[in-house]
Amino acid sequence: MKKIDRRTALKGLAAGGLAAGAAAAGSNARAGGHERPQPPPDAVGMLYDATLCIGCKTCVVACREANGLPPERDTAHGGIYDAPIDLSAGTKNIIELWREGDEWSYVKRQCMHCLDPACVTACMLGALQKREHGIVTWEASRCIGCRYCQIACPFEIPKFEWDEANPKIVKCELCNHRLEKGQIPAC
Ligand code: SF4
Ligand code: SF4
Ligand code: SF4
Secondary structure (H helix, E strand, O other): OOOOOHHHHHHHHHHOHHHHHHHHHHHHHHHHHOOOOOOOOOOOOOOOOOOOOOOOOHHHHHHHHHOOOOOOEEHHHOOEEOOOOOOEOOEOOEEEEEEEOOEEEEEEEOOOOOOOOHHHHHOOOOOEEEOHHHOEEEOHHHOOOOOHHHHHOOOOOOEEOOOOOOOOEEOOOOOHHHHOOOOOOOO
């Protein structure tokens, strides 16, 4: 998909909202018909083994510290300190407990850096892109806060800073700031 810069896009949006809608619809049509892409040869990934996870949530704290995010309170359960119950603009990684009858399992939720990411297809400005090592990154200077990416992601991963005057889209970027220094993801 051809990427356009923020200024050009804003002009286009001001000229007519329908144009934006048509562009998004066109992207979706191509997404439905194209061949499955192959991962880059240097693609990285993260294995989460639910059979080994004990739900201690140390990875949630490590993610928060590595990404400079403040602790959250679980307001639904008495305000437990730093025990978020869902992903949010302040939490990029969470461990959930799933139960069905007597069966249960912990499940780690974060961006999965999809091979064919719906969020990237939806973002007509190219703020979200699949980059080196297959990591899906977000670029503030290209984002206009339309939140199409939030609607497009089938896993409800991208979050929006509703409380900020200049809000950002927040999601895991596989700690690419750490990978650049030869470190592994904090979680
Ligand atoms: S935000 Fe959603 S669609 Fe985009 S790469 Fe992550 S999991 Fe995939
Ligand atoms: S809100 Fe999402 S879809 Fe819209 S410009 Fe920003 S990253 Fe792209
Ligand atoms: S890779 Fe980094 S940003 Fe992503 S969930 Fe792990 S610690 Fe958080």
